[in-house]
Amino acid sequence: MRRTEIRLSTDERPVLARFPRPARVAGYTVLLAFALLYALPFLVQLATAFKSDPEAASHPLSLLPSDPTAAVFRQLTGSGGSGEGVPFLRWLGNSTLVTVVVTLGRVLFDSAAGYALARLRFRGRAVLVAFVVAVMAVPPVVLLIPKFLVLNTLGIFDTYTGMIVPLLFDAAGIFIMKQFFESIPREVEEAARIDGAGVGRIFWYVVLPMSRPALITVTLLSFQGSWNEFTHFLVATQSSDYETLTTGLARFVSGGLGAGTQYPLKLGAALLSTIPVAVLFFCFQRYFIRGANAGSVKE
Numbered sequence: 255m256r257r258t259e260i261r262l263s264t265d266e267r268p269v270l271a272r273f274p275r276p277a278r279v280a281g282y283t284v285l286l287a288f289a290l291l292y293a294l295p296f297l298v299q300l301a302t303a304f305k306s307d308p309e310a311a312s313h314p315l316s317l318l319p320s321d322p323t324a325a326v327f328r329q330l331t332g333s334g335g336s337g338e339g340v341p342f343l344r345w346l347g348n349s350t351l352v353t354v355v356v357t358l359g360r361v362l363f364d365s366a367a368g369y370a371l372a373r374l375r376f377r378g379r380a381v382l383v384a385f386v387v388a389v390m391a392v393p394p395v396v397l398l399i400p401k402f403l404v405l406n407t408l409g410i411f412d413t414y415t416g417m418i419v420p421l422l423f424d425a426a427g428i429f430i431m432k433q434f435f436e437s438i439p440r441e442v443e444e445a446a447r448i449d450g451a452g453v454g455r456i457f458w459y460v461v462l463p464m465s466r467p468a469l470i471t472v473t474l475l476s477f478q479g480s481w482n483e484f485t486h487f488l489v490a491t492q493s494s495d496y497e498t499l500t501t502g503l504a505r506f507v508s509g510g511l512g513a514g515t516q517y518p519l520k521l522g523a524a525l526l527s528t529i530p531v532a533v534l535f536f537c538f539q540r541y542f543i544r545g546a547n548a549g550s551v552k553e
Contacts, residue, residue, distance in 0.1 A: 303522035326522035345502035356480040359422035368431025434468035
């Protein structure tokens with residue numbers, strides 16, 4: 255097989271690579287400065303979580319605690335003996351339950367609906383595709399009151415069912431899966447159909463295993479969206495027994511629990527709630543980028 259060498263012209267190189275070395279160093283320095291600027295709030299959050307209340311109030315922006323302590327985390331996990339007013343573990347359990355069920359449901363329903371819109375030919379398909387795109391354009395805030403009325407009418411207000419079921423379907427996930435399925439060559443499905451496989455077997459055993467980048471993308475988006483969901487839980491629940499990390503922390507920060515500033519406790523709780531999403535994203539970010547760009551390339 256003959257090897258073909260492809261050389262990049264000057265115009266095809268990265269922008270900073272076209273400039274002299276001093277200019278590139280200055281450019282990277284500016285980018286690093288902006289990166290540190292964006293990372294500063296997270297560093298302050300991390301440092302404050304290991305401070306005492308007096309130190310956090312007197313030196314709120316210092317990045318090095320003078321006397322680091324993990325008392326905040328012991329208090330949040332219930333091992334410190336003084337965290338009775340902060341039911342962090344209950345918030346964590348509710349968030350974990352809702353997030354796991356919603357993520358699994360979205361991946362299943364979004365992939366099935368995306369495959370149906372991409373490959374099946376039926377009357378009204380174009381209308382459904384337009385409807386999915388239209389739903390993506392609707393601001394979620396305008397649906398808060400109708401959502402509350404529907405949940406209350408169905409009798410599932412302030413229940414796990416009311417928290418989970420409305421989040422099981424996601425228009426953005428359906429659109430991502432549809433675009434990815436359309437990029438898969440039809441010859442693969444035709445070969446499976448010749449071997450006697452039906453639509454269900456082709457979807458489950460042929461197409462779905464080839465869609466790992468898109469599935470990981472939808473999983474990440476579903477996990478992040480349901481873990482950080484706030485407005486839906488605000489109108490779907492009322493009892494403190496169904497509070498999640500977002501609604502519980504919002505009530506805590508607004509002064510609904512405890513007294514005083516309690517900056518280390520608040521930022522420590524926020525830090526713990528951020529870790530799962532951050533770890534998941536950094537572990538699968540390359541698949542996320544592939545899945546997000548897969549729909550724009552068709553063979």
